[in-house]
Amino acid sequence: MSSSSNPTSSAYKKAVEKLGLKPNIARALELPDRELTVEVPFRKDNGELESVIGFRVQHNNTRGPFKGGIRYHQHVDIDEVRSLATLMTWKTSLLDIPYGGGKGGIGVDPTKFSKTELERMSRRFFRAIDPVIGVNVDIPAPDVNTNAQVMSWFMDEYSQIHGYSPAIVTGKPLELGGSEGREAATGKGTAVITRETSEKWGIDLKNCKVVIQGFGNVGSYAAKFLHEYGCKIIAVSDVSGGLFDPDGLDIPSLFDHNYQNRTIDGFDQGKKITNEELLALECDFLIPAALGSAINDSNVDSLKCKVIVEAANGPVTGDAANKLWERKIAIIPDILTNAGGVTVSYFEWVQNLQQFKWTEDEVNKKLEEKMVNAFDEVYTIKKEKSVPMRIASFMVAIDRVHSAYHLREG
Numbered sequence: 001m002s003s004s005s006n007p008t009s010s011a012y013k014k015a016v017e018k019l020g021l022k023p024n025i026a027r028a029l030e031l032p033d034r035e036l037t038v039e040v041p042f043r044k045d046n047g048e049l050e051s052v053i054g055f056r057v058q059h060n061n062t063r064g065p066f067k068g069g070i071r072y073h074q075h076v077d078i079d080e081v082r083s084l085a086t087l088m089t090w091k092t093s094l095l096d097i098p099y100g101g102g103k104g105g106i107g108v109d110p111t112k113f114s115k116t117e118l119e120r121m122s123r124r125f126f127r128a129i130d131p132v133i134g135v136n137v138d139i140p141a142p143d144v145n146t147n148a149q150v151m152s153w154f155m156d157e158y159s160q161i162h163g164y165s166p167a168i169v170t171g172k173p174l175e176l177g178g179s180e181g182r183e184a185a186t187g188k189g190t191a192v193i194t195r196e197t198s199e200k201w202g203i204d205l206k207n208c209k210v211v212i213q214g215f216g217n218v219g220s221y222a223a224k225f226l227h228e229y230g231c232k233i234i235a236v237s238d239v240s241g242g243l244f245d246p247d248g249l250d251i252p253s254l255f256d257h258n259y260q261n262r263t264i265d266g267f268d269q270g271k272k273i274t275n276e277e278l279l280a281l282e283c284d285f286l287i288p289a290a291l292g293s294a295i296n297d298s299n300v301d302s303l304k305c306k307v308i309v310e311a312a313n314g315p316v317t318g319d320a321a322n323k324l325w326e327r328k329i330a331i332i333p334d335i336l337t338n339a340g341g342v343t344v345s346y347f348e349w350v351q352n353l354q355q356f357k358w359t360e361d362e363v364n365k366k367l368e369e370k371m372v373n374a375f376d377e378v379y380t381i382k383k384e385k386s387v388p389m390r391i392a393s394f395m396v397a398i399d400r401v402h403s404a405y406h407l408r409e410g
């Protein structure tokens with residue numbers, strides 16, 4: 001990824017400039033602490049040996065243990081994992097939770113393997129990164145194409161070596177020490193941030209038009225909660241394509257359909273549209289909740305939304321973000337919007353360490369409070385310094401890491 005197309009590095013540069021950080025400090029905070037690449041050999045169901053490459057990048061642990069998910073995707077490489085690990089440092093800092101940032105991944109298309117093959121691959125990967133992780137060192141979690149089942153295998157593998165250790169990963173099933181509210185947390189946080197944005201941007205939440213790209217864990221729960229707030233979700237999409245209804249889709253039924261079938265395909269409401277058509281729809285909020293760089297040079301000019309709420313990690317490239325700023329289309333950045341997931345991961349870890357369980361209401365109340373506080377903090381800086389929300393978010397996050405770094409380094 002070039003630095004102009006990488007949203008993290010261009011926002012980082014602008015934010016450190018605004019904060020007036022010295023170049024040597026800016027460099028120290030930008031460089032990852034450690035990068036591990038591992039070979040992951042595993043046996044396929046037919047007895048053949050398969051080898052894939054896995055990564056764990058630990059970006060910064062000044063404010064607490066490294067924290068971040070592990071994704072399985074054919075596009076995963078060291079550059080992507082590094083950039084996502086860096087985002088996690090700013091995300092945990094922005095939400096003021098006591099973690100640093102890390103990320104992991106395996107460059108593999110998981111749809112090509114059976115469940116038993118994925119289990120053997122997952123266990124082997126976790127064993128390979130065992131020397132660098134730990135309950136107070138580095139705590140992985142789910143990300144693209146990994147879920148509570150994969151976390152169970154990770155937790156079991158680690159516990160076989162080190163003894164029962166639920167706090168080694170978050171995003172676990174409830175039966176194994178997972179937290180109430182974790183599965184819905186990223187989507188819920190996205191909905192809360194959209195609600196706060198609507199207030200500041202003078203958009204009436206009731207009946208405002210929302211378009212969501214991606215209907216996985218994040219997109220589907222964001223749709224569910226925004227629908228409950230009274231928003232009209234006029235279009236959604238997944239890898240099978242998009243669905244559009246100008247009067248608003250029946251989200252509760254679509255949510256159930258997707259939960260059962262793992263796709264929106266086959267749902268009997270809405271006109272079928274392409275991904276490009278979906279991005280070009282006129283709406284109040286466009287929520288990209290799929291993969292990185294979804295909004296880029298090739299499609300940015302077609303956008304007709306008022307605000308982009310970045311539910312995925314890095315869905316708007318740096319160049320596209322500059323064009324949107326000129327057109328006065330606001331971007332509410334990923335490190336704020338999708339921070340609900342890692343926030344409830346933190347709550348899960350705290351419950352595991354205390355061997356105690358909170359109710360769903362307690363979790364949701366604390367999540368809501370964290371998200372609203374972070375939003376207000378960013379909005380205040382945006383107004384004070386006349387900068388976009390993305391730069392304001394990075395300024396708050398970098399400043400907090402920098403203060404801790406300064407105290408520790410002397």
Ligand code: GLU
Binds near residue numbers: 070140
């Ligand atoms: N993968 C999620 C993210 O990008 C969650 C990470 C976590 O819970 O540690 O924020």
